[in-house]
Amino acid sequence: MTVRLVDTAVGTQSIPEAVRALSSLTVIDYADEFTIDTDANATPEQWARAMFGDLPSVAELLxxxxxxxxxxxxxRSPATVAxxxxxxxxxxxxxxEAASWFLTGNLVVQKIPGRVSLVTFLHYDRQVGNVVWPPLSAVHRRLVPGVLxxxxxxxxAAR
Structure with a gap:
């Protein structure tokens, strides 16, 4: 079966409350969700590792x-993904979960039968987050479908 992008939601209010509740952030300044239909079956952790690996790539590190x-x-650690x-x-x-001096982020991978989603949640801990993330978010939104x-x-291939 071919995997295709079936749904994209950008903006905190575009993400269902049940999905927002999976975030550890009390205030969410940015959110997006990408969902694909797929016949590939794995646990959420296996999906996360398939997306990002055990260690970050050079591009991810950048x-x-x-x-x-x-x-x-x-x-590598069983307590981390990339x-x-x-x-x-x-x-x-x-x-x-990861944080920097100016923002805190959550990546939530959710698997339901026939679909998988990657949801990004960010909180800007300092105003610079509101300056740095918007241009990077455009790149992020172009890359995520390929990641999925x-x-x-x-x-x-592993099955």
């Missing part, structure tokens, strides 16, 4: 560490 200043864990801490999980979701498609292909 964006996450250099541009956003996120404090990511180094090395340096992001696993903050919480449920039967059909996992939440990754590639993850689905990896999971199907």
């Amino acid at each position: 964006i996450w560490r250099v541009l956003l200043g996120l404090r990511l864990s180094r090395g 340096g992001w801490q696993i903050g919480a999980r449920g039967e059909d979701w996992i939440r990754l 498609r590639a993850a689905a292909a990896r999971i199907r």
Whole structure:
């Protein structure tokens, strides 16, 4: 089955309350959700690892560490995905958490039968977050569909 982008929601109010409740952030300044239909089946953690790996790629390091200043864990660990801490999980979701000196982020991967979503939540801890993230968010929104498609292909190939 071909994986295709089926739904994109940008803006805090565009994300269903049940999904927003999976975030650890008390104030959400930015949110988006990308959902694809897929026949690839895996746990939420397997999806997160298929999306981002155990360690961040060079491009992810550039964006996450250099541009956003996120404090990511180094090395492989069952408690992290690509340096992001696993903050919480449920039967059909996992939440990754990271912070910098000016923003705090959550990545939530949610798997329901036939679909998988990646939701990004950010809180600007300092005003500079409101300056830095908007131009980067445009790049983020262009990259995420490919991240989801590639993850689905990896999971199907591993089965």
